[in-house]
Structure formats: structure tokens, C-alpha cells
Amino acid sequence: MMQQQQHHHHHHHNHQHNSQIEGSSNPPHPSNSVSSVARSLLPTRRRLKLDPASKLYFPYEPGKQVRSAIRIKNTSKSHVAFKFQTTAPKSCFMRPPGAILAPGESIIATVFKFVELPENNEKPMEQKSKVKFKIMSLKVKGVMDYVPELFDEQKDQVAIEQILGVIFLDPERPSPALEKLKRQLADADAAVEARKKPPEDAGPRIIGEGLVIDEWKERRERYLARQQGEGVDSV
Structure with a gap:
């Protein structure tokens, strides 16, 4: 029991924010100190x-x-x-x-x-x-x-x-x-x-690397095409 308290104190010292929550949410059981060590070593799960x-x-x-x-x-x-x-x-x-x-x-x-x-x-x-x-x-x-x-x-x-x-x-x-x-x-x-593939109705969105540039080029080409088209109309 003594070891457990010492350990808990040590654990408390390291992870103050965790150990209070751990203490309150888990009913104490014999392997409590072991499981809290395991938890501090294995946040992975x-x-x-x-x-x-x-x-x-x-x-x-x-x-x-x-x-x-x-x-x-x-x-x-x-x-x-x-x-x-x-x-x-x-x-x-x-x-x-x-x-x-x-x-x-x-x-x-x-x-x-x-x-x-x-x-x-x-x-x-x-x-x-x-x-x-x-x-x-x-x-x-x-x-x-x-x-x-x-x-x-x-x-x-x-x-x-x-x-x-x-x-x-x-x-x-x-x-x-x-x-x-x-x-x-x-x-x-x-x-x-x-x-x-950018959504049809959305504005330019940055999706991944380099894609905005592609989209910008397309817009520019469309814009130029339109300019030329209008140029022809106005003659």
C-alpha cells in the first residue's frame, strides 16, 4: 500500500492535470497504480x-x-x-x-x-x-x-x-x-x-500543394478567352 501511495504521489507530481481526473473517475482497485503507469506510457490506444x-x-x-x-x-x-x-x-x-x-x-x-x-x-x-x-x-x-x-x-x-x-x-x-x-x-x-476536384460553387480553396496554381491558371485562361471573345464582339 505504501508503495502505491508513493507511486501515486510521484505520478501526481508529473501529470497533475491527469492524475486528478484519473483518481476521480476510476474507482480505486488494487492495480490502480499499475494501470495509471500503463496509461501514462500508452496514450496510444x-x-x-x-x-x-x-x-x-x-x-x-x-x-x-x-x-x-x-x-x-x-x-x-x-x-x-x-x-x-x-x-x-x-x-x-x-x-x-x-x-x-x-x-x-x-x-x-x-x-x-x-x-x-x-x-x-x-x-x-x-x-x-x-x-x-x-x-x-x-x-x-x-x-x-x-x-x-x-x-x-x-x-x-x-x-x-x-x-x-x-x-x-x-x-x-x-x-x-x-x-x-x-x-x-x-x-x-x-x-x-x-x-x-474543387466543389462547383465554392471559391478558390487551397487543397493540397500546387493545386491553387492550377486553378489560377485555368481561371486566367478562361479570363483571357473571354477578353478575346469580347474583343471580337466589340469590333
């Missing part, structure tokens, strides 16, 4: 659900940039920002690199990775353990624009949701993982296409 849950699958194509896909769902009751990090930023990136999800909302993100050529006589598939990906999460207050700086401003509130390892798949050999990857990549591509 609360915010995002990842599919695949702990691995990113890539087709093994040496010398090429290949893609993986991951569905990220906000399973919490508040808006959550997520951010993606990698140990190999030169050869890997994710689209989108981060976003804010409403409760229950999910997004399918695409991860791009350059596959190195195997060195010497190393077996190609042995490379997989070198690169790690990390998904971080942060609770945010309602709807806002995603900016990576959110994570710097509130460092102490950031949780590591998952560290993802890499698994290479033989693109020539059919497998359930490969089929699933193909399905998820098709979904991700469809989602990107859907985001590109």
Missing part, C-alpha cells in the same frame, strides 16, 4: 487506429521509389493532429505528412520510399529493419489548419502513437499483404483525386 497497425509494407523494387499506404483513423472524442517522422528523411516521405482529423474521421496516407540497391552479397530483404517510421499525435481544440509547428508548441502533450517497421514484399509473388497494399494504394489515389 486512445487517439489513432492504424491499419496496418505496426508495419509498412513496400514492394521490393531496388533502385526505384516505391509506395506503401496506411489508414489513420481518429478513434478519440476530440480533434487530433498527427505527424509523421522517419529515420530516413532523405529517402522517405509521406503524403500528407500530417493532418488534423475530426473524431471518427480517417485518412489514407501514402508513404514513398526509395529502395536502395543491395550492397555486396547482402540478401535484398535484409534491409528492412534499418528504416523506422514514427506517427505522433496531439489533441487539438476543434477545427483548425494543420501546421507542423503545433507539435513544437505543445511538446509535452505529444504522444508517440506507433513506431512502424518496414516489410518488403516480393511484387512478383501474390500474397494477402500485397493484395491489401494494392487496394489501399488505389484508395489513397482515389482520395487524392477527390481532393483535387
